[in-house]
Amino acid sequence: MEYYLQLVINGLVVGSIYALVALGFVVIYKATKVVNFAQGELVMVGAYACFSLTVEMQLPFLLSFLMTLGFSVVLGLAIERLVLRPMIGEPIISVVMVTIGLSSILKSLVQMFWGTQIQVYPQVLPQEPYFVMGVPVAPVYIAAFVLSALLFAIFSVFFKYSRLGVAMRATALDQCAAASMGIGIKSIFALSWCIAAVVSSVGGVILGNINGINAQLGHLGLKVFPAVILGGLDSLLGAALGGIVIGVLENVCDGAAKQLLGLGGFKEVAAFIVLVIILMVKPYGFFGTKQIERV
Amino acid sequence: MDMLRVENLEVVYNEVVLVLKGLSLTAAAGQITALLGANGAGKSTTLKAISGLLAGENGKITEGAVLLEDRPVHGLPPDKIVRSGIFQVMEGRRVFEDLTVEENLRCGAFTRPRAELVPSLERVYDYFPRLAERRKQLAGFMSGGEQQMLAIGRAMMARPKLLLLDEPSLGLAPLLVEDIFTIIKRLNANEGVTILLVEQNARAALNIASHGYIMENGRIVLEGEAQAMLQNPDVQEFYLGMSHGGEKKRYRDVKHYRRRKRWLG
Numbered sequence: 001m002e003y004y005l006q007l008v009i010n011g012l013v014v015g016s017i018y019a020l021v022a023l024g025f026v027v028i029y030k031a032t033k034v035v036n037f038a039q040g041e042l043v044m045v046g047a048y049a050c051f052s053l054t055v056e057m058q059l060p061f062l063l064s065f066l067m068t069l070g071f072s073v074v075l076g077l078a079i080e081r082l083v084l085r086p087m088i089g090e091p092i093i094s095v096v097m098v099t100i101g102l103s104s105i106l107k108s109l110v111q112m113f114w115g116t117q118i119q120v121y122p123q124v125l126p127q128e129p130y131f132v133m134g135v136p137v138a139p140v141y142i143a144a145f146v147l148s149a150l151l152f153a154i155f156s157v158f159f160k161y162s163r164l165g166v167a168m169r170a171t172a173l174d175q176c177a178a179a180s181m182g183i184g185i186k187s188i189f190a191l192s193w194c195i196a197a198v199v200s201s202v203g204g205v206i207l208g209n210i211n212g213i214n215a216q217l218g219h220l221g222l223k224v225f226p227a228v229i230l231g232g233l234d235s236l237l238g239a240a241l242g243g244i245v246i247g248v249l250e251n252v253c254d255g256a257a258k259q260l261l262g263l264g265g266f267k268e269v270a271a272f273i274v275l276v277i278i279l280m281v282k283p284y285g286f287f288g289t290k291q292i293e294r295v
Numbered sequence: 296m297d298m299l300r301v302e303n304l305e306v307v308y309n310e311v312v313l314v315l316k317g318l319s320l321t322a323a324a325g326q327i328t329a330l331l332g333a334n335g336a337g338k339s340t341t342l343k344a345i346s347g348l349l350a351g352e353n354g355k356i357t358e359g360a361v362l363l364e365d366r367p368v369h370g371l372p373p374d375k376i377v378r379s380g381i382f383q384v385m386e387g388r389r390v391f392e393d394l395t396v397e398e399n400l401r402c403g404a405f406t407r408p409r410a411e412l413v414p415s416l417e418r419v420y421d422y423f424p425r426l427a428e429r430r431k432q433l434a435g436f437m438s439g440g441e442q443q444m445l446a447i448g449r450a451m452m453a454r455p456k457l458l459l460l461d462e463p464s465l466g467l468a469p470l471l472v473e474d475i476f477t478i479i480k481r482l483n484a485n486e487g488v489t490i491l492l493v494e495q496n497a498r499a500a501l502n503i504a505s506h507g508y509i510m511e512n513g514r515i516v517l518e519g520e521a522q523a524m525l526q527n528p529d530v531q532e533f534y535l536g537m538s539h540g541g542e543k544k545r546y547r548d549v550k551h552y553r554r555r556k557r558w559l560g
Contacts, residue, residue: 089353163401163405163409166394166398166401166402167402167405169391169393169394169398170391170394170398170399170402173391173392173393173394174389174391175351176348176351176385176389177385177389177390177391178391178402179348179351179373179374180346180348180373180377180382180383180384180385180389181377181402181403181405181406181449181453182373182374182376182377182378182382182405182406182453183374183402183405184372184374
């Protein structure tokens, strides 16, 4: 039993990171209808940026974390300005292709500068485990979960109540009508890339603290797909829930397969099996927008 | 005094299709000006050229000028144009369906200072008590008439000097059309906002307007005082659907395109 409880807790933590990255994905999808295949690479770049600042430049962790956030804002703006803006008005499939290209470029750049070896973050949190329901949990796990929850709360409030957040939702629904309100569509696009880059890099930094980082970190982006599709592609709450569910499911399935069937590596596929089932049963996901049809 | 002057405007779509062919019109400050015409005459294009929303449809102003209080606004991005005081209520209402009524209204106030928000909301709810009842409801679930009220209310939130209305009567029952036009008239009388009204419903539009224009094929073909236009035999025949003398029309007379041709010059 404790074995499974441990798996669930691990799943919650990994899931909260998926949820964060999914948040970035959803924000971009909502605002611009672009499926961003470079989301995982944004995680990776953020993680490496923070790594560079803490390890190579010997800055205190908190400072380098804040600087990473700043760097992500700039990165998001730069990507939007240089890569996405020239594509405005092009067919959406071309834009999606461009994000695939972008993911290759980001990945190659990271490998060019930092190599492909696993890099380890210094321990910033104490090692002493806390006990949750009798199960030992590393403080970094708890911090990861709390930080993700906090970011989610902030963005929920932002989208619900702030003027800019409401404007972003309006833009997602009807760009032309939003433009007629005097909402600057281009700055909304830029803002959504900024948000995506920031939450992804937070996810990357947390992952780095847990597992260390390597150039394969970008594959996390793939795991986020089942999460957002489960949640419904354009729902923040869906992203949160989808991320958590996928995280827990893949850990528990993996553990069960190992223990009961003696099979390893189930972790990699569990999420995608779930994905296929969801698409068959509930194609809009938990909270995906269904078209309002007045009769 | 003219609030809006459009001078010799030419608009091209997709770099090939010439939609407006040297269109000029003015809208007097504090008045309602009606812009009428058949489908495809270029009425909506005219409004979008004024409000800067052409770019989203691959349209471009190739010649001419749009002047708001004698300052050129053509070529500015739409958000700058809204800030300068022009607000367009688009055809088909275009409310944000998955936002609540109040959130829709807040979007209208995007360019205004925060302190104005609450008084602006109260003013809109004053005009449209129905919206106040439904402030928390999703806009997509409202009836067509309520959505049109919301679209107009959203425009009021921006406190424009010049309001462009594109077919506010579209898809509404006759009784509701009357309501909407009464509201437009009231808005103009109480708030002093200048209105440029594009309509298919020529009679309703000319009844509340002080001045009218008729467009065909990307040009103005007729203009005048609204009351005079209502009496104009051509307007009566082509846009108000009246026949003269009460005698039954023969098919030959119905084929009025020969007379229309004269206008196209």
